[in-house]
Amino acid sequence: MKIIKDEITFTTKGNNEIKDLTGPVDQRLTASRLKNGIVTLFVPGSTAALTTIEYEPGLVHDLSSALERLIPHDISYQHDKRWGDGNGYAHVRHALIGPSLTIPFTDGRLELGTWQQIIFIDFDNRPRTRKVILQFIGE
Numbered sequence: 001m002k003i004i005k006d007e008i009t010f011t012t013k014g015n016n017e018i019k020d021l022t023g024p025v026d027q028r029l030t031a032s033r034l035k036n037g038i039v040t041l042f043v044p045g046s047t048a049a050l051t052t053i054e055y056e057p058g059l060v061h062d063l064s065s066a067l068e069r070l071i072p073h074d075i076s077y078q079h080d081k082r083w084g085d086g087n088g089y090a091h092v093r094h095a096l097i098g099p100s101l102t103i104p105f106t107d108g109r110l111e112l113g114t115w116q117q118i119i120f121i122d123f124d125n126r127p128r129t130r131k132v133i134l135q136f137i138g139e
Contacts, residue, residue: 003136005134006031014122015122022055039134045099047122067121077089
């Protein structure tokens with residue numbers, strides 16, 4: 001059994017920007033030369049999250065709109081009162097979606113559904129340089 005750590009670094013605009021990470025994760029899986037196992041993805045920080053979705057413009061818009069309805073950016077948050085940074089909503093969205101994913105792979109291929117892609121969502125209220133840590137465990 002091998003454990004291989006890797007990472008993906010990229011810039012974001014914030015404000016619910018959604019990035020498809022399926023390609024970069026798949027490329028790193030190929031480079032790892034592992035055939036069977038799992039990959040865990042983790043975003044350090046508390047204003048972004050990882051999940052899966054059918055990555056198409058309509059659904060990307062629908063997800064962003066749903067998050068705004070559930071956790072509006074323009075209401076009062078205690079975090080904002082304490083820190084004054086205006087991103088309390090980003091922390092709450094992060095807590096609900098979550099910072100990590102674990103995906104199995106078989107024969108060197110991610111076990112994702114036909115219409116399922118890995119996405120990163122940046123909830124913060126400003127552009128950022130982001131990092132996703134990958135840990136491949138397998139053989």
